[in-house]
Amino acid sequence: MPEAFIKLTGNARTGKSRVCEKLTQFMRHDDYRVVYFDYAIESPDMLRTTLAQKLELPDSSNFARLLEDSLRSDEQKPVILIFDDAHLLSDITLIEIYRLAEIQVGAHRSLNILLCGEAALENRLRSNDEFKSLLLSISNRFVLQVMDEQTLPQFFMAYLQKAEMPGLQLETAATNYFYKCCKGYPGPATGLCQLVVQARLGSMELTPIGKDELVRLVKSAESEQSLPSSNYRDSNRLALLGPLGLVVIIAVLGFLFQLIND
Numbered sequence: 001m002p003e004a005f006i007k008l009t010g011n012a013r014t015g016k017s018r019v020c021e022k023l024t025q026f027m028r029h030d031d032y033r034v035v036y037f038d039y040a041i042e043s044p045d046m047l048r049t050t051l052a053q054k055l056e057l058p059d060s061s062n063f064a065r066l067l068e069d070s071l072r073s074d075e076q077k078p079v080i081l082i083f084d085d086a087h088l089l090s091d092i093t094l095i096e097i098y099r100l101a102e103i104q105v106g107a108h109r110s111l112n113i114l115l116c117g118e119a120a121l122e123n124r125l126r127s128n129d130e131f132k133s134l135l136l137s138i139s140n141r142f143v144l145q146v147m148d149e150q151t152l153p154q155f156f157m158a159y160l161q162k163a164e165m166p167g168l169q170l171e172t173a174a175t176n177y178f179y180k181c182c183k184g185y186p187g188p189a190t191g192l193c194q195l196v197v198q199a200r201l202g203s204m205e206l207t208p209i210g211k212d213e214l215v216r217l218v219k220s221a222e223s224e225q226s227l228p229s230s231n232y233r234d235s236n237r238l239a240l241l242g243p244l245g246l247v248v249i250i251a252v253l254g255f256l257f258q259l260i261n262d
Contacts, residue, residue, distance in 0.1 A: 005113045006141070011118060014185060015186045017084055037082065039085065047097070048096075051067070064099075068103050087118045087121035146183070152182075155189055160196075165197060170209050171210045
């Protein structure tokens with residue numbers, strides 16, 4: 001098996017791209033060579049060309065041998081490939097990724113792979129016999145899920161704990177409105193948490209947030225275009241990483257470090 005071959009899936013707006021971005025930052029900070037594909041690679045040729053550019057490899061007709069030589073020359077700096085929107089990759093590109101993951105330096109396979117995509121990725125991998133070997137190579141699976149009405153208050157309290165406002169609470173009606181606004185998606189939920197924290201920042205008042213106050217905060221943010229209603233529910237770009245996303249990052253990072261450093 002590759003040193004690490006991880007699959008991270010989740011529905012749209014659950015914060016997958018933000019997790020990939022943070023993983024890239026953390027791993028680069030620790031001096032790992034990370035290539036982050038924040039778009040769907042269209043073909044194996046495009047994949048090889050992009051990798052050659054990112055890893056500063058010279059032109060060669062034998063890309064696999066060139067990559068193997070590069071990995072062997074700097075074994076102390078593992079290479080991690082992160083593919084966002086992996087559900088949009090073509091079948092031949094997914095197969096090429098698996099072939100690259102099989103490249104060995106000595107007795108060990110040296111590339112570390114993270115496939116990140118929507119649930120359709122899992123369905124495709126399981127429905128096509130060509131992907132059987134790829135599925136068997138996946139060392140761990142993580143899923144980002146939409147929160148239900150019971151989980152959302154825990155998310156809110158975890159965010160406030162992180163913001164050093166642990167005593168602040170939502171009234172029941174405000175909690176219901178909170179869920180109605182974000183539909184349980186971590187990205188929009190984090191945006192709402194930010195509004196609450198900003199509104200109470202520097203205040204000693206810890207009276208619970210009522211529905212009327214929360215409605216005013218949301219409308220005020222929309223009117224100032226700091227929280228555009230057209231993008232608010234549909235874009236990860238507005239979402240800073242929340243506590244649940246951090247849990248996934250810690251889990252994925254821990255697994256990567258364990259496999260890379262063993």
